[in-house]
Amino acid sequence: MANSVIFFGTSDFSKSVLAGLIDDPAFDVVAVVSQPDRPVGRKKVKLQTQTKQLALAHELPVFQPEKLSGSPEMAELIALQADFLVTAAFGQFIPTKLLKSAKIAAINVHASLLPRYRGAAPINWALINGDKETGVSIMYMVKAMDAGDVIATDRITIEASDDAGSLFAKMAVVGRNLLLKTMPKLATGEAKGQPQDDSLATLAPKIDQQLMRINFYQQSADQVVNLVRGLSPHPGAFFQLENQRIKLLSARVGDKIGQVGQLSIKTKEQFGITAADGRTVLLEDLQPAGKKMMTVAAFLNGQGRTFNVGSKTNEI
Template sequence: MTSVVFMGTPAFSVPILRMVHEEGYEVLAVVTQPDRPVGRKRVLTPPPVKDEAIRLGLHVIQPEKLHDSSELDEILSLNPDIIITAAFGQILPKKLLDAPRLGCINVHASLLPKYRGGAPIHQAILDGEEKTGVTIMYMAEKLDAGDIISQREIAIEETDDTGSMFDKLSILGRDLLKDTLPLIVKGKNERLKQDETKATFAHNISREQERIDWSKDARTVFNQVRGLSPWPTAYTTFQGDNVKVWAAKMGLTSTNAEPGEVIKINKDSFEVAAGDGKSIAILELQPAGKKRMTAEEYLRGTGSKLAIGDKFE
């Protein structure tokens, strides 16, 4: 039986861990990030992978940092045949990369060498890509630069946001790994070097990227909203207060209005001018200090004062 140490943290990794366990691989340990405070009340919350590991009765290791830690020594002492990572969130030290006889592999949510880094799903949508995918690769010391073992692509639909693509790519990664692992165990897998000249990067989202710039074209704003939904969420300001924009679509109205101006109010949305003479229809939003709501709910409530010509900054 092939022995595995699995390393992952968010919900993206959960179906992948479950598959590895259900396929009969010997999961010696699950390594995940420490519990973190979540929400306004800062409730200490375990990562989704920890919850799943406990449900499956698996041993959990939670290093704050792997390098030169007792947890690293513990993982090395397990002597797994292979280490599988999926959105773990830490760089693996060289001594760990070199230890398993079948190597360390990673399930990465992009078509490498495009979108190396921590936010490949966000960035693909922000950039207006029409497709993305999953790559299974050997891990190397350089970020997401290891040899490619297998890849599978999927379309990004107009209605997709980062949340829906996380779910789709998690399942795609699960299925691709299920097909790929037996080949690795048998030594029959492919191994393709990445073309460094085609490498691009998807760095973690900064606060500056979250603010909507209405002077940009409507398609860019639309991609920003869906690329940052449901986290960390795009925002704008209205009458001095921040407003999160959870969902939007391309508007149907052409306009000469200033970027950010409200140009049309519908029953279930309102349209805001972008910088190219087109508009964005706001579908869901969250005013400062209030809950997330549909545009229709907003317009029936305090938003009923919203008028043509009002401006989002």
């Protein structure tokens, strides 16, 4: 008999994990809980979350409370008496009363090697910090953020070519596969959790506007490139050159040249700004304010013509 599952998730990462549960005959997804649909883009069009779209395609019940605690939806979910509660990039804390309703286990698929990178943006921060390796942890859910006992982990190498988009896609597959391998062992009592060492814990807080700002006067070339990788394709790191805001989606480290914070290289195909350590950041894919993403060559054929070597970025 299939184990019943209530799934909590919102993003693309969540969608991949949910798809694995739906396709596995060992599990019966009886409900999907997602964040409420939010307005997106300049036109503020309200879009369904990724997990909601998948759930509706499979005719699964969908719950979207603004806040689970004390909601009518929570009472309905508890009444389901599911074998498993599974979260993956959900975006809300699960109340303890709901966690305790799971007959077998309430578990989370977290995109880091815990206790490293507890929090909302572990994949982004691994890239921002220039890590060479990351992974996925399956852990018991507790009231404290990502602090439950770890049941299983799997590691993945971060390639130099990875950005947040590509690493999210890779880790979603790793997380899905690890979850589907771990849950049967929990059902039989074979899998056990190991406490985390809280002294080794680091945080991965939400991405905010201040983090998204590139400061060539304070950040090294490596730090700038890692920040770009960690925030690409969304939400995107940005800088201001002569007061024009430009989102930078791909970049690489060049040679040492020019004055810190200034446009130091401009040719038909290269556009580089010198960072705090004296090395140049070569821009590859970018998006000027109000425009679509473009290659640096396309930018240089258009708006890039207005900038000359020596143009300054705004110090933040």
